[in-house]
């Protein structure tokens with residue numbers, strides 16, 4: 001059956017497209033885009049009316065914690081991909097800090113087979129850089145890549161040895177495999193639980209200085225430059241980090257970088273009532289950092305916005321700030337936060353923002369995702385960019401509810417999400 005998504009504003013940054021038109025899907029793939037009403041549907045075609053709505057490639061989130069196996073009480077592949085679909089995300093890359101970690105072929109196969117059988121969206125596994133995430137011995141990256149991993153990372157823990165990191169970059173580089181290193185020098189972050197600024201000092205919280213992130217990024221840029229390998233910097237949160245990445249890119253270093261929606265929506269002012277939902281690693285920094293992140297997104301220094309979706313149970317959050325597990329659920333709020341914090345105040349245009357959510361991450365993980373090119377799998381999000389809504393954590397599809405955005409009034413409502421031409425999410429008020 002053919003599907004016609006009719007009369008929407010079709011934004012496809014991979015093809016520099018921003019036009020009103022008709023999107024045709026057939027056999028799970030994009031068929032073509034035609035001018036509005038140029039061709040009448042046939043009787044057998046399914047027609048989805050999208051006028052007044054944005055039609056875009058399904059979002060690609062390259063930084064997600066699905067928690068399965070090992071912490072299914074926080075999230076599972078089934079619940080996490082359901083949450084992704086509700087957030088307009090059709091492809092995600094999942095981090096290997098599971099229990100056991102994704103550091104061998106059997107684990108990759110387990111994730112892929114569970115994702116195939118129980119997942120609603122495309123799942124791309126990321127494997128560990130080192131066995132057991134222990135920072136001692138490199139994983140078998142060749143066979144991991146052959147099995148389908150899109151990157152290696154010891155997420156949550158940095159590779160602290162520069163020598164081992166250099167070897168990892170050389171090995172991964174030979175395979176053209178992306179390395180993502182958690183940017184944190186633990187000797188600097190120590191027991192810190194919040195950004196080391198005025199707020200942390202006022203509240204008596206142990207601080208994490210910016211240098212904890214920035215020293216690790218400086219080191220990794222040096223090593224990526226020397227080895228010629230690709231490095232991706234996750235969850236960038238400070239102005240200094242943006243500056244270093246900008247300079248490295250200008251020199252031709254193969255570095256890409258992401259920031260997270262919570263850094264665009266919050267500053268450390270929000271710590272004032274010790275809300276443990278704001279506890280996240282790296283910590284939310286200051287307004288000057290937030291401004292630099294936004295400039296970094298608009299000048300292309302930062303390529304990607306990714307959630308770092310880190311579900312935790314209420315048991316791990318409803319305790320004192322310093323002992324609360326770090327992390328924020330992001331899958332169901334990313335699009336609205338980007339629309340509200342970047343697009344509505346005209347800091348980024350909608351196509352620019354969507355480029356960071358679709359084409360750029362799709363390209364960095366070397367997938368064919370994040371595009372509406374003819375022949376691409378029909379992964380599509382349809383959303384109302386102007387609709388106002390109140391975020392309600394209690395309605396999350398995710399198994400966890402840890403968000404500092406509960407009750408926030410935001411813009412943007414996902415109306416439908418399609419994966420390979422199949423509707424995997426539809427909004428309750430969507431009557432197509």
Ligand code: DOR
Nearest residue numbers: 065156280281310326327
């Ligand atoms: O806040 C975080 N939570 N940062 C990380 O790097 C890991 C993540 C998690 O796995 O909970």
